[in-house]
Amino acid sequence: DQQVKQNSPSLSVQEGRISILNCDYTNSMFDYFLWYKKYPAEGPTFLISISSIKDKNEDGRFTVFLNKSAKHLSLHIVPSQPGDSAVYFCAASGSFNNDMRFGAGTRLTVKP
Amino acid sequence: NAGVTQTPKFQVLKTGQSMTLQCAQDMNHEYMSWYRQDPGMGLRLIHYSVGAGITDQGEVPNGYNVSRSTTEDFPLRLLSAAPSQTSVYFCASSPPRGSAEAFFGQGTRLTVV
Numbered sequence: 001d002q003q004v005k006q007n008s009p010s011l012s013v014q015e016g017r018i019s020i021l022n023c024d025y026t027n028s029m030f031d032y033f034l035w036y037k038k039y040p041a042e043g044p045t046f047l048i049s050i051s052s053i054k055d056k057n058e059d060g061r062f063t064v065f066l067n068k069s070a071k072h073l074s075l076h077i078v079p080s081q082p083g084d085s086a087v088y089f090c091a092a093s094g095s096f097n098n099d100m101r102f103g104a105g106t107r108l109t110v111k112p
Numbered sequence: 113n114a115g116v117t118q119t120p121k122f123q124v125l126k127t128g129q130s131m132t133l134q135c136a137q138d139m140n141h142e143y144m145s146w147y148r149q150d151p152g153m154g155l156r157l158i159h160y161s162v163g164a165g166i167t168d169q170g171e172v173p174n175g176y177n178v179s180r181s182t183t184e185d186f187p188l189r190l191l192s193a194a195p196s197q198t199s200v201y202f203c204a205s206s207p208p209r210g211s212a213e214a215f216f217g218q219g220t221r222l223t224v225v
Contacts (some may be wrong), residue, residue: 034213043202043216089154104154
């Protein structure tokens with residue numbers, strides 16, 4: 001039973017436009033959410049995170065939004081660049097453990 | 113600073129063989145974990161450890177064994193390899209709090225024939 005779901009396997013956007021990646025979770029004990037980026041033949045690397053006490057966190061071109069009532073979070077990339085093309089994983093964990101659960105990933109392609 | 117190092121990068125095993133995937137980190141992180149990545153499934157937690165001498169099962173522990181004798185090392189053992197264990201394996205480490213991001217190794221691509 002996947003507790004973290006990314007329902008879009010792929011997304012294609014034009015360079016300069018906004019990319020929106022979505023993630024849903026089912027476990028109400030999760031209170032920390034992370035996004036990882038993965039290039040082929042490499043391990044995932046941390047991108048941005050958000051605690052459940054916030055509804056938005058920004059880091060440069062990347063913003064994560066959290067809607068706790070809907071158990072939904074999204075990652076916005078503005079403006080999108082070709083170097084952003086990668087697989088993006090959503091992950092969630094509880095405050096007192098490092099047991100992180102991942103979604104299936106969304107492959108983002110940014111076209112020049 | 114090497115971060116998380118996994119060896120080997122590639123491995124082919126015959127069904128029934130055993131092997132150990134190595135993982136070492138030099139960041140003095142207490143928490144270490146093993147994930148497997150399969151198409152359409154994302155990363156699934158196999159086993160994790162909150163410190164030397166302490167290990168626990170994740171989502172998909174069957175067929176795997178772990179031990180943690182030092183803070184730095186967290187090997188994953190396949191007891192009797194099966195084709196269903198063909199996957200890419202990632203080791204990760206993080207500081208001991210739930211809000212900490214994990215650092216991943218580059219992965220081991222394992223094929224069981």
